[in-house]
Amino acid sequence: MPPGKRQLVMGNMACMRGAIYAGMRFYAGYPITPSTEIAEGCARELPKLGGRFIQMEDEIASISAVIGAAVAGSKAMTATSGPGYSLMQENIGYAYMIEAPCVVVNVQRGGPSTGLPTKVSQSDTMQVRWGTHGDYTAIAVAPSTVEDTFTETIRAFNLAERFRTPVTILLDEVIGHMQEMVSFPEPGECEVVDRTRPTCVPSAYMAYGPTKNCVNPMPVYGQGYRWYATGLTHDGYGFPTDKPDEVVGKLDKLRNKIEHYESEICKVRAEYMDDAEIVLVSYGSVSRTALQVAKLARGAGVKVGFIQLQTVWPFPLKQLRELLGNAKHVIVAELNMGQIVGEVERIVQSGTRVHSLLRYDGDIFTPMQFLAKIEEVRK
């Protein structure tokens, strides 16, 4: 599939293409519906580029291999769905702790457990934020179209490299399996970010030493720089510590390297917001229909606005506080039993009422469901 040519592409394939564009050359995974096409695409394409595809024995091994590859200097990715994502949680926490840049794709299907393998859901939204134990700050992006999936996958890699952290791409069965006509950008058209490398002499290298922006340069293994990677809370060299100031320093760093750069990470699309009284907040495949509904409502003279969370985590606090300042009603639409709605409730002012539009039967919202909800709220 050459760049520039208009072609029919599946969301999962756009994710694989975006990853390769961003420089991903290592993929380890275990197939699971509805994510399997990502693995299939990587198995086919990576060897041609001198990259590596490994089908592992399970998802625990998959994320382990990805972290190993990341530490060895590669841009690495794995893709899965709910059950596999649950299995990966312990090692995703390890990646947060050792600050290994990597990308994990979760093509969501209905849960809990094996749930609905072939049906759409957004019920892992909170698991992405709180899935592994301990205190940490997560980054997750949520594309809504096939084209978006390509560019947001590049962005996910850029964020992972920039902030040395795992980044989750939240897809869902509809986007993953949907095919649209798209043309991909030429090499060089989209920005690609690489992790910084140490420039000091190897003997002076501190893996987690003091930094200006909380992100340390990361050497390629085997080039003489020594560091110790452990899941235990560690000091500037990576060695285990329980000294209170070092413990607090490490945890603050994990938080601050993301929270202090919220404006760089958080991406929100806002349409029809100028005088909006009722605002639809959504993310992922739901946003397409939400945008159409806002347009239809405007056509009927009803002041409906549209907000799409392109970054779901960290939750775009500042942007949403500002955008929702004058809203009378906010309708948060999700394919789950109500997850991101809690984040919206935490930030709105007392004059704004927050409502949930929920669906969890394995299908997406129709425009009529949105219109009916807006009518209900207007009464």
Added chain:
Amino acid sequence: MSSTSLLEVQIPEDRFEIRLSGSGGQGLVLAAMLLAEAIGADPTKSVIQTKSYGPEARGGASKSDVVVSTGEIYYQKALKLDLLLAMTQESLNKYYPDLKQGGTLVIDDTLVSKVPTEDYYGLSFTRIAKDELKNVMVANVISLGAIAAITDVVPLDALLTAVLARAPRGTEEVNRIAVETGYQEGLALKQKKGQPATV
């Protein structure tokens, strides 16, 4: 705020909605993909293909929607069908209510016996595939050929190009014959249907 009820808002019908339905293993998701690719070759058309199937490898209900528009496509799936292909009785029963008034119904009359309307196109896709082309797997491709003849949603040459581009090596010829057979059958049926009933 305006008093217009949003429940009365008309969803724009600036799109052509197709559903190919049947049983898992009949190749309907693949057929929808080929159809979407053929339609999308026209640069003025937006197209989205989605699918719905069960966890089974074979059997179980399977459908795939193709939405076509000259504008932007928002809602990704079909709402009111302009064209329904039903390859099994079960899928016809399930999706016939979604067919728009005046929409086109195409059935495989090898496998469908009870049709709730007089206004439909019945062709024996599975029988033709098995008996004439000696390959039951191309029933889906025959149905695409018939769709190209019965509707003007896709030009025959674009369909042939899309099918042949995806045909596994060694199956090009049977796939080409499948498209052309479906097209001829569809054309003949359309002409027959178009003739006024003789007394």
